[in-house]
Amino acid sequence: MTVPAQAKQCRFRIPLAAFLVFAGASLSVHAATIATVNSPGNVLNVEIDLSKEGRISYRVQRNGKPVITDSLLGLRLRDGAQLFPWFKLQGKQTSTVDDTWQQPWGESRTVRNHYNELRTQFAETGRDQRRMDIVFRVYDDGVGFRYEFPKQPKQQELAIQGEFTEFTLADPKSAKAWWIPAGEWNRYEQLYRATPLDAVGIAHTPITVKLGDGTHIAFHEAALVDYAGMWMQRIDSGKFRAVLSPSSGGAVVKQAPFHTPWRTMQISDRAGGLYESNLILNLNEPNKLGDVSWFKPAKYVGVWWGMHLDTESWGVGPKHGATTANTMRYIDFAAEHGFRGVLVEGWNVGWDKDWFANGWVFDFLKPTPDFDLEKLAAYAKSKGVHLIGHHETACAVSHYERQMKDAFALYERLGIDVIKTGYVCDAGQIERQDKAKGPVIREWHDSQWNSNHHLRVVTEAAKRHIAINPHEPIKDTGLRRTYPNWVSREGARGMEYNAWGEPPNPPEHEAMLVFTRMLSGPMDFTPGVLSLVGKNGMPIQTTIAKQLALYVVLYSPVQMAADLPENYEKHMDAFQFIKDVPVDWEATRVPNGEVGDYATIVRKDRNSADWYLGSVTDENPRTLKVKLAFLEPGKTYEAQIYRDAKDSSYQGDKRFKFDKETRQVTAKDTLTLRLAPGGGQAIRFVAPR
Numbered sequence: 001m002t003v004p005a006q007a008k009q010c011r012f013r014i015p016l017a018a019f020l021v022f023a024g025a026s027l028s029v030h031a032a033t034i035a036t037v038n039s040p041g042n043v044l045n046v047e048i049d050l051s052k053e054g055r056i057s058y059r060v061q062r063n064g065k066p067v068i069t070d071s072l073l074g075l076r077l078r079d080g081a082q083l084f085p086w087f088k089l090q091g092k093q094t095s096t097v098d099d100t101w102q103q104p105w106g107e108s109r110t111v112r113n114h115y116n117e118l119r120t121q122f123a124e125t126g127r128d129q130r131r132m133d134i135v136f137r138v139y140d141d142g143v144g145f146r147y148e149f150p151k152q153p154k155q156q157e158l159a160i161q162g163e164f165t166e167f168t169l170a171d172p173k174s175a176k177a178w179w180i181p182a183g184e185w186n187r188y189e190q191l192y193r194a195t196p197l198d199a200v201g202i203a204h205t206p207i208t209v210k211l212g213d214g215t216h217i218a219f220h221e222a223a224l225v226d227y228a229g230m231w232m233q234r235i236d237s238g239k240f241r242a243v244l245s246p247s248s249g250g251a252v253v254k255q256a257p258f259h260t261p262w263r264t265m266q267i268s269d270r271a272g273g274l275y276e277s278n279l280i281l282n283l284n285e286p287n288k289l290g291d292v293s294w295f296k297p298a299k300y301v302g303v304w305w306g307m308h309l310d311t312e313s314w315g316v317g318p319k320h321g322a323t324t325a326n327t328m329r330y331i332d333f334a335a336e337h338g339f340r341g342v343l344v345e346g347w348n349v350g351w352d353k354d355w356f357a358n359g360w361v362f363d364f365l366k367p368t369p370d371f372d373l374e375k376l377a378a379y380a381k382s383k384g385v386h387l388i389g390h391h392e393t394a395c396a397v398s399h400y401e402r403q404m405k406d407a408f409a410l411y412e413r414l415g416i417d418v419i420k421t422g423y424v425c426d427a428g429q430i431e432r433q434d435k436a437k438g439p440v441i442r443e444w445h446d447s448q449w450n451s452n453h454h455l456r457v458v459t460e461a462a463k464r465h466i467a468i469n470p471h472e473p474i475k476d477t478g479l480r481r482t483y484p485n486w487v488s489r490e491g492a493r494g495m496e497y498n499a500w501g502e503p504p505n506p507p508e509h510e511a512m513l514v515f516t517r518m519l520s521g522p523m524d525f526t527p528g529v530l531s532l533v534g535k536n537g538m539p540i541q542t543t544i545a546k547q548l549a550l551y552v553v554l555y556s557p558v559q560m561a562a563d564l565p566e567n568y569e570k571h572m573d574a575f576q577f578i579k580d581v582p583v584d585w586e587a588t589r590v591p592n593g594e595v596g597d598y599a600t601i602v603r604k605d606r607n608s609a610d611w612y613l614g615s616v617t618d619e620n621p622r623t624l625k626v627k628l629a630f631l632e633p634g635k636t637y638e639a640q641i642y643r644d645a646k647d648s649s650y651q652g653d654k655r656f657k658f659d660k661e662t663r664q665v666t667a668k669d670t671l672t673l674r675l676a677p678g679g680g681q682a683i684r685f686v687a688p689r
């Protein structure tokens, strides 16, 4: 790959002092490099350029090769001139940070945070001389940057209508992209698209791109707090511009001093490197909640899949799932098989009519007459099980906020310490009502207002030691580091689409998620449907072994065993893996993977010396070699292997064919994984006791 000739002509390199002398004179060149910073291991380099009109841009190189070429920076305001041209550099500072921090729960216990920071301080040359800093943090595995606005007399409030922020990919012609469109009626629950880069329109993040030379880049953002979510719109060949999710007032409103979320690029020569990167977490603020050991990562079962199969209902009546007797059955099942949690949906008043269309009737304090909440909470407690709460808002978000405190107090009293929340409605249909009986204003799921709503829920719940798991959420931007009771979320097509999706999830879906949606954080996918049929007997396009592999591949600290108890009774041999697999990890690695094709992930249990492996493929069979060098040398492990049978396939009845095998292995061994079309493999490596 070469630097485009035009870009080369535009660029000259002279010492900063010399540039400042020239800057007033009219220059025949377009831009001058005014600051540069390398990552700690000199893998990545960022350069900041300033054009003669005072426009700021940046570039990124990896190992000396351009990855991001000239990309503009700036903001468009509603009340005042754009923050775009006529900037001059006032100062710059670099600094280095190298520390490690511990996750209270997560994919790994210890995270290294090692970066070089470049802060460039700009002021406008004329007009109001407004000030704006641009801060880059450059890691070996990625880059984050944000705008910062110091307190200043001429710009106290900023109403941000849009950004000029660009991301211009080098060598776009041979690049591929994996993405879902933004601005659609569906929020994030769409099938991922694998297209040439120049077929991308407007996309949600994370969006993952592979350049012709094999470099992988995932664009996303970190610490989305009190701001609108960023979409990426392709405006020219390889050039994207940040677009802000719409705001009801037409702009994101901020008071200085403030900073935007980090705009992030994870960059690696392999897909697995994107997943192993901790960039997003590192760019978030440390834990603000203190000791959160009250949150227990755990697996759960629940009154759930029956509703999606339509054999049970959320509303009361003959099919009502959330009855006292049915819930007791689930509590017994959970106690017998070692699950901590039992989720019950449809337990409260409000589901009976068209709940999709009206969330204003939900009562989060009132159980239905056939659901004895007090008795069930006590019964669960007597069995060492915890009910998991459910708050479906159907997007009547202000209505929910008015009941939230009392609802959390009720749950706290009953020992219910995890709540699944829900925001079922089309995009842009979140209902906000600032005053009771006042007008209802519509917001987007990823609007500034709704980003604040989620934090109101999470911080209020934290006061009562309750963890939150939203469905139809705002996208994850790593805020679990700051608020570790924000434990999981949905935010992509989960298992439910295998019940009623048109179309259901295709075999490539999970290998796609690993390198797109999962780069943002944990997902409550709700795997483990071993009966392999959806609504009206629709076959699910997966094998049994793949369902098991999902517990390792799709990380969440709350992980559901989604099938009905009576279905697990028929698959006790495979179910054993679901019982054994942990949900909290010491370390995580990705030995192999290609976006949307296949992925293998190995993780070490946090509470034992055991390792686990999960591997999934798309519709194609795979033979993958995995070196077991991650195991502790000199120890012999018992590998309990759950794999596709020789003639297994996601098609027809072959999807039920699976084999279980036990072998002795050591760190010197290499395993050959044979994955059936649409299949997978799950392994527990039991360390010597």
Ligand code: NOJ
Pocket: 304, 345, 392, 422, 424, 471, 472, 490, 496
């Ligand atoms: C959508 C959620 O994803 C699903 O898990 C839940 O059952 C329904 N909403 C009802 O809240």
Ligand code: CA
Pocket: 189, 471, 472, 490, 496
């Ligand atoms: Ca959903």
